[in-house]
Amino acid sequence: MANAIDPVELTRRLIACPSVTPADAGAMAVIAEALEGIGFTVHRFAAGGPPDGPIENLFAIRGSGGPHFAFAGHSDVVPPGEGWHSDPFIPEIRGELLHGRGAVDMKGAIAAFIAAAARIEQQTGTISLIITGDEEGPATHGTVALIDWMDARGIRPDLCLVGEPTSTHRLGDMVKIGRRGSVNIWIENAGTQGHVAYPHLAANPIPALVKALDALAALHLDDGNAWFQPSNLEITTVDVGNGATNLIPAVARARINIRFNDEHSGADLIELVRRTVAEHAPVATVRGVVSGESFITPPGELSALISAAIGKVTGLTPEFSTTGGTSDARFLSRICPVVEFGLCNATMHKLDEAVAVPDLHALADIYEEIARAALASPTR
CATH class of the missing domain: 3.40.630.10 (Zn peptidases)
Structure with a gap:
């Protein structure tokens, strides 16, 4: 030119x-x-x-x-x-x-x-x-x-x-x-706010969320393949927003990210997380967004x-x-x-x-x- x-x-x-x-x-x-x-x-x-x-x-x-x-x-x-x-x-x-x-x-x-x-x-x-x-x-x-x-x-x-x-x-x-693909997933577990001295009048959302997160962290997604490393699930945040020492919070939230290979789709992984969370925190809501397959x-x-x-x-x-x-x-x-x-x-x-x-x-x-x-x- x-x-x-x-x-x-x-x-x-x-x-x-x-x-x-x-x-x-x-x-x-x-x-x-x-x-x-x-x-x-x-x-x-x-x-x-x-x-x-x-x-x-x-x-x-x-x-x-x-x-x-x-x-x-x-x-x-x-x-x-x-x-x-x-x-x-x-x-x-x-x-x-x-x-x-x-x-x-x-x-x-x-x-x-x-x-x-x-x-x-x-x-x-x-x-x-x-x-x-x-x-x-x-x-x-x-x-x-x-x-x-x-x-x-x-x-x-x-x-x-x-x-x-x-x-x-x-x-x-x-x-x-x-x-690899990427999916972000938000988990929110609701409880009932109350005084820590009266736990029978409240419902702490944290223990169930922690159990769900422990189960998610233990998932074995795959071993990778000829072109891809294994998929990995990472917990990126856990939040309750509780500034008080004597308060059982009303809600506990967490976010995870999964980087996944071609043995999965984003939608399938969101459903897997939803099922796993439901086993430990039945009232929790799960929302996922696929950044890319x-x-x-x-x-x-x-x-x-x-x-x-x-x-x-x-x-x-x-x-x-x-x-x-x-x-x-x-x-x-x-x-x-x-x-x-x-x-x-x-x-x-x-x-x-x-x-x-x-x-x-x-x-x-x-x-x-x-x-x-x-x-x-x-x-x-």
Whole structure:
């Protein structure tokens, strides 16, 4: 393409936008300007409203026909916190490291992919970018809304690469081919408030809730499988809100989170928790929300071409993994094969988040190799 793009400079421009979810702070405008300059048609729209929105979303497309290769990412970042050595939204290079909130997660990857796309003289096929401002937040008005927007227009990629920071020790050492699902469950057990000296006039909700939680903690969900580690249930809070020493509380509450592999569904796990709680606290209520189902993209065409590109640029053979938390790949996996690959994740969400400047250039090289190979793959 006519306009070369420096991934480091573009990353700096994006870091300078304090786009803490749900704020955009100009990040989408920076992305749109760069993409329009290399021939993409850019569509932007806002979705949702307070308190979780509005959320800025962007879909950009260049070319026509198949194969259709998509890159997905997010421009929003988590709050920086206190204690940085420099302003988290004033990008600063110290040595070989570019510091700033979002450098790794994941403004650097967005910049690297745009830089890669700028080098490709596209003769056939389609490249698109699916960028949201709601990955670090509730994720209700971001990628889900983008998928709905695409569906309404008959747009469906053949392959999708998500630029999450998957590398651990060196750029290219790990690729994510799936993720465990996540479900949050709230348990509330009601009793009867009363004086501790007169327990026969009250009903303490705590003992039954504790027994239920003990039973939940003892559940053996599975042993994992070829691609997934075992599912795990964690009790994340227990609350009674009781500030008095002589009061039996009226209600006791708890929350659990389950990270689960593809041997379960979120709905089945909520029902399992409901049955287990009912055995020990019959009047308790159980409410569950599935943040995302597990997914797996078995090793195949997409993971192979990503591995080949990484090997060509870095000499590494990446490990295929499903570890870590959730990402927006959980939504995109519903429409096409999805693999995640990006920068080293050691400093994501931390103070003084930083990316190695050579890694930004190398990632752009890898993304270029991936995109060229994807565009050359057989049309579906």
